[in-house]
Amino acid sequence: MTVKDEIRHKVWSVLTEQKLGRFPFPLTGRIPNFKGAEQAAHHVVQLDVYKRAKVIKVNPDSPQLPLRAQIIRDGKTLLVPTPRLKAGFIMVKPEWVPNGEERKAASLSHIHAYGKVIPLKDMPMIDLIVVGSVALHKDGRRIGKGEGYADREYAIIRELGNPEVPVIGTVHSVQVVTDDIPKDPYDLTVDYIATEAVIFKTDSPYEKPPGIFWERVTDQEKEEMPVLEEIYQLIEERKKRDS
Secondary structure, eight states: OOHHHHHHHHHHHHHHHTTOBOSSSOOTTSOOOBTTHHHHHHHHTTSHHHHHOSEEEEOOSGGGHHHHHHHHHTTOEEEEEOGGGTTOEEEEOGGGSOTTOHHHHHSTTTHHHHOEEEOGGGOOOOOEEEEOOSEEETTSOEEOSSSOHHHHHHHHHHHTTOOOOOEEEEOOGGGEEOSOOOOOTTOOOOSEEEOSSOEEEOOOOSOOOOSOOGGGOOHHHHHHOHHHHHHHHHHHHHHHHHO
């Protein structure tokens, strides 16, 4: 078991033993839905970086549902990655959602009825990113559930020409750990941490990934994640235009 795996299992166990989690169960193996997710979302919407943002990308997991719904209520455009990034990103514009149906529109089970999957070439510029996590260090280091999708999603938007933007992690207080989380060059870090009790700036000293580390992408990953092949072709076309 790696150091990251040990930290993951420790956090899942604490959340379970202290009954700080909510459906879906078990908490193990996923971005855990924590009690107080609504309060964490409330803290996020007070930030100036949130108020200024017009397009916000949020992960599709349960604990971020309250925030996804609030983004639509606040008249902002929501971007959500499709499961396992198989089809890229789903865009939900606030004008597509009738009043009172924001939470339904932001839920993974109904989002396709309100939003639409957009090709990478039509991706709008993203102003802010919110990620789910299993564990966060107060200096911004992050551990997800171990499949690397948040890291890859950030790398993809950078490859598309999106500038570096603030990243917020929302978790329960017990998910903010003091463990020495290993940090690889492709690991995404967060600039703010919002819990049920507080929100704070991490002042992270770590650089975020500047793009996709193509030497680490396998043929199998390209097959399982067609969006990788799509972005590779877009990059090649851009190189030809610029040459």
